[in-house]
Amino acid sequence: MIGKLRGIVDSTGEDWAILDVAGVGYLVHCSMRTLGDLHEGDPVTLFIETQVREDAITLVGFVSEAERDWFRLVFTVQGVGTRVALSLLSALSPSDLASALAREDKKSIERANGVGPRLASRIVTELKDKVPARLGLVSALTAAPTEKSVNGSGGGAMKDAISALANLGYPPAQAAGAIAAAADRLGAEAGPEVLIRQGLKELAKS
Secondary structure, three states, X not given: OOOEEEEEEEEEOOOEEEEEEOOEEEEEEEXXXXXXXXXXXXXXXXXXXXXXXXXXXXXXXXXXXXXXXXXXXXOOOOXXXXXXXHHHHHHOOHHHHHHHHHXXXXXXXXXXXXXXXXXXXXXXXXXXXXXXXXXXXXXXXXXXXXXXXXXXXXXXXXXXXXHHHHHOOOOHHHHHHHHHHHHHHHOOOOOHHHHHHHHHHHHHHO
16 A cells, blocks of 8 residues: 655646656646645655555545545545545645534535535534544634634633633534634633633533
């Protein structure tokens, strides 16, 4: 199984790239996000997901391990194949996807080609509580805060508030979504105590 390739970008297409590794050209399928970082003639390292079927071996490549991990995760959802998974990662960065899952934001998921309301709902339902911490669910909410808090210092307060709700026994995804909603309502200057109180109110609504 191929896990990583290092070589020179030979050419690119709509959803693929050919990577020249010591004179051998590997056809690698990629998201638009990864393709945007590939330029003909440049050296590159791609993290590879190898898919083996009876009639074909397909290589799917990513410029970061995080994107490959997200591909593996969304691929577990029923109805999500390689093309839809790559479309999802083309429409949303890993942090945006983590944020959308935490907020149960189905509309953002639907931005991906081939993802309708029913599939978007299934993706959110199946993944919102399964996202490992290493995939950045909580960090995405604090590193990429809401529009109202982006110019403020709300990231630290949000992180503290999310941790507090998690310590109370709420799932990390549920806690992160509640605090994100609280930050939207209260603004960038809200402290962790206020966010926690509002977050508990948001949780009570669900």
